Amino acid sequence: MSxxxxxxxxxxxxxxxxxAAAPAMAGPKEDIKAGxxxxxxxxxxxxxxxxxxxxxxxxxxxxxxxVAYNNRGSxxxxxxxxxxxxxxxxxxxxxxxxxxxxxYNRSFTYEKKGMLASAMKDIxxxxxxxxxxxxYTNRMEYLNHRLSKQN
Numbered sequence: 001m002s003x004x005x006x007x008x009x010x011x012x013x014x015x016x017x018x019x020a021a022a023p024a025m026a027g028p029k030e031d032i033k034a035g036x037x038x039x040x041x042x043x044x045x046x047x048x049x050x051x052x053x054x055x056x057x058x059x060x061x062x063x064x065x066x067v068a069y070n071n072r073g074s075x076x077x078x079x080x081x082x083x084x085x086x087x088x089x090x091x092x093x094x095x096x097x098x099x100x101x102x103x104y105n106r107s108f109t110y111e112k113k114g115m116l117a118s119a120m121k122d123i124x125x126x127x128x129x130x131x132x133x134x135x136y137t138n139r140m141e142y143l144n145h146r147l148s149k150q151n
Contacts, residue, residue, distance in 0.1 A: 027057070027059065028053070028054035028055075028057040028059050028060050028064070028068075029054070029060070029064060031050045031051070031053045031054035031057070032050070032051065032054050032064065032067060032068050032071065034050050035047045035048075035049075035050035035051040035054065035068075035071060035072070035075075036071060038050060039071065039074065039075050039078070042078075044075045044078055044079050045079075047071075047072075047075045048072055048075045048076065048079075051068050051069075051071055051072035051075065052072065054068045055068045055069065055072070062095050062096065063096065065095055066091075066092040066093075066095040066096035066099050066102065067092075069088045069089070069091040069092040069095065069102075070088070070089065070092040070099065070101060070102045070105060072088050073085045073086070073087075073088030073089040073092065073102070073105060073106070073109075074105050076088060077105070077108060077109045077112070082109050082112060082113050085105075085106075085109045086106060086109055086110075089102050089103075089105055089106035089109065090106075093106075098129050099129075100125075100126040100129035100130045100133070100136065101126070103122040103123065103125045103126040103129070104122070104123060104126040104135070104136055104139065106122050107119040107120075107122035107123045107126070107139065107143070110122060111143070111146075116143065116146055116147050116150065117147070119143055120140075120143045120144070120147060123136060123139050123140045123143055124140060126139075126140075127140050
């Protein structure tokens with residue numbers, strides 16, 4: 001085999017080794033991104049698995065850990081697993097108390113469980129944290145309307 005042939009063979013072997021190791025090199029932040037993609041594709045079981053893997057890694061910053069819990073909570077909520085969703089939103093808020101999105105998301109789970117007062121408290125907190133977010137303010141108006149119909 002010629003010298004250039006050996007270099008080509010070595011290059012192919014190195015490429016194969018790198019490609020085989022690529023999934024093993026994926027870190028917890030990549031697991032969160034992949035979990036987000038799986039959730040977007042409505043592959044909720046895969047999303048939950050990936051968020052769980054990221055959470056269990058012990059390698060996430062507090063900010064990213066809160067995101068992983070929040071996103072897994074949303075996946076649980078989409079599956080109709082409200083208790084698990086609330087537990088994850090609680091963890092996200094415990095880690096990052098000013099995480100408006102976790103309050104916003106938890107408000108939906110509370111609403112689905114018929115807990116409108118709790119949903120309202122959460123959306124009010126989200127609005128306090130991010131008063132210029134139209135999604136939050138619109139949701140607060142919606143919940144205000146629902147609560148006024150109850151009384």
